[in-house]
Amino acid sequence: MKILAINGNPRKDGNTAKLLKEITKDHVDVDLDSFDLNDLRIRDCQACYFCKKNDACAIKDDMQRLYRKLREADAMVLGSPVYFGVENANTRAFIDRLYALLAFGDGPGKYVPRLKGDKLAISFVCCGAGKGKEVYANIKDRQFAMWANLGFKEVRTYVIAGASPQGNVLELVDAQNMVRECQELLDR
Numbered sequence: 449m450k451i452l453a454i455n456g457n458p459r460k461d462g463n464t465a466k467l468l469k470e471i472t473k474d475h476v477d478v479d480l481d482s483f484d485l486n487d488l489r490i491r492d493c494q495a496c497y498f499c500k501k502n503d504a505c506a507i508k509d510d511m512q513r514l515y516r517k518l519r520e521a522d523a524m525v526l527g528s529p530v531y532f533g534v535e536n537a538n539t540r541a542f543i544d545r546l547y548a549l550l551a552f553g554d555g556p557g558k559y560v561p562r563l564k565g566d567k568l569a570i571s572f573v574c575c576g577a578g579k580g581k582e583v584y585a586n587i588k589d590r591q592f593a594m595w596a597n598l599g600f601k602e603v604r605t606y607v608i609a610g611a612s613p614q615g616n617v618l619e620l621v622d623a624q625n626m627v628r629e630c631q632e633l634l635d636r
C-alpha cells in the first residue's frame with residue numbers, strides 16, 4: 449500500500465503532526481511519503497482553467513509532485529489545524545489546487561474525477577475549541593463531499609476538538625479512537 453501523508457500545519461511537533469505520525473506509523477508493507485505543506489511552494493489556484501482543457505495544472509510548483517503522488521497513492525491522509533473556523537491557508541491552497549484533478553462534466557457544476565482506482569482519503573482537522581466537533585461539523589461534512597467528488601472511493605473525515613497549544617492531542621479519547629480506526633483502515 450502506498451500512503452501519502454500531508455501535514456498542513458507549520459508546527460512540525462504540533463497536534464496535527466502528532467496525529468499524522470500516529471496514524472501512519474508501523475504499518476507493514478507500506479510505502480509512506482510524508483510532506484509538510486509549509487516546506488513546499490504551492491501557489492494559490494489562479495483560476496486559469498488550463499486544467500479543464502488539459503489534464504494538468506499550468507502552475508509549475510511543488511504541487512506537481514503532490515499530483516504525481518496522489519495519482520500513485522492508495523491512501524491519502526491530510527491533517528490541518530482550524531484557523532478562524534476553516535482549514536489553515538497552506539491546506540486551503542493545497543485543496544484549491546486539487547481542482548486540476550476534475551474534468552468538466554455534463555452540465556453546469558458537474559465534474560468528472562480524474563483520479564483512478566480504489567483510493568482511500570482520510571482527513572482531519574484539529575481545533576482548540578472544546579465544542580469543536582459541533583461547531584466545525586461543517587468542515588467534516590464539506591471535506592467528506594470533496595474527497596468523494598474528487599474520486600476517492602472510501603472516505604473518512606474527522607474533527608478533533610480541544611487540542612491545546614502544548615500538544616495534548618494524543619490524550620484525547622476522540623483522537624485515540626480516530627487513530628485506531630485509521631490504523632485499521634491502512635492495515636487492511
Ligand SMILES: Cc1cc2nc3c(=O)[nH]c(=O)nc-3n(C[C@H](O)[C@H](O)[C@H](O)COP(=O)(O)O)c2cc1C
Binds near residue numbers: 459462575
Ligand atoms: C491563527 C490561529 C487561529 C486559530 N483559530 C481557531 C479557531 O477558529 N477555532 C479553534 O477552535 N481553534 C483555533 N485555533 C487553535 C488551533 O486550531 C489548535 O491549537 C490546533 O490544535 C492547532 O494544531 P497544532 O497543535 O497542530 O498547531 C487557532 C490557532 C491559530 C494559531
